[in-house]
Amino acid sequence: MFSPPHVRVRSALRPILVALTSLLLLSTMFTGTASAHGSITSPATRNYGCWERWGHDHLNPNMAQQDPMCWQAWQANPNAMWNWNGLYRENLRGNHRGSIPDGQLCSGGRAEGGRYNALDAVGAWQTTRLPSSSNFSVTLTDQARHGADYFQIYVTRQGVNTATQPLRWSDLELIRTTGSYAPAETTVISNLSAPGRTGRHVVYTIWQASHLDQSYYLCSDVTFG
Numbered sequence: 001m002f003s004p005p006h007v008r009v010r011s012a013l014r015p016i017l018v019a020l021t022s023l024l025l026l027s028t029m030f031t032g033t034a035s036a037h038g039s040i041t042s043p044a045t046r047n048y049g050c051w052e053r054w055g056h057d058h059l060n061p062n063m064a065q066q067d068p069m070c071w072q073a074w075q076a077n078p079n080a081m082w083n084w085n086g087l088y089r090e091n092l093r094g095n096h097r098g099s100i101p102d103g104q105l106c107s108g109g110r111a112e113g114g115r116y117n118a119l120d121a122v123g124a125w126q127t128t129r130l131p132s133s134s135n136f137s138v139t140l141t142d143q144a145r146h147g148a149d150y151f152q153i154y155v156t157r158q159g160v161n162t163a164t165q166p167l168r169w170s171d172l173e174l175i176r177t178t179g180s181y182a183p184a185e186t187t188v189i190s191n192l193s194a195p196g197r198t199g200r201h202v203v204y205t206i207w208q209a210s211h212l213d214q215s216y217y218l219c220s221d222v223t224f225g
Helices: 005-031 048-052 067-078
Strands: 038-042 088-090 128-132 136-142 148-156 173-176 186-192 198-207 213-223
Touching: 005 198, 038 048, 038 198, 038 213, 048 213, 136 148, 136 198, 148 186, 173 186
Parallel strands: 128 213
Antiparallel strands: 038 136, 088 213, 136 186, 148 173, 148 198, 198 213
């Protein structure tokens, strides 16, 4: 049966239009949530590291053996990884210790209705290796350009083993409180020093954003030396 040329053209274009629509939906799903806020990307936070290593292959059962802490986090709530930049609390007025209980530091006190609870799980999270504890840096990726009123950067004390015990405020030493930073996509806080540290540690960063009373609580597992 003969089809007019304009009908044949529309039929040929239909699969292309369907494919383009699908790509647009996928783009919205995976980049829309990941462009709203920010996080520490170096050394990688727990959920950013899990997203970076496994976001392209997060259903791979090999993760259970190769990266078990990420596996349990993906199983608990995949949105905690897709939304690696959304771990914050609002209107705490700088009362960080009073608002975030011991054992819940890495989830920001069960922020976002408990989305990030698996980040508090005790175990041997994969670490970023840093050459020295006497000179290192922390990098914020701030896609929304919120800026910062200040950063507070802590490092666990020597002898604290976060692979076997929950992280507590008393485990941390404050090594830097910064001034304000203008809005930028990337902010690097350099020349940080935590003398005497070797082996596994947690670098704990509080980022107080400037646009609102919005506080981010970010755990980065590292190995010094």
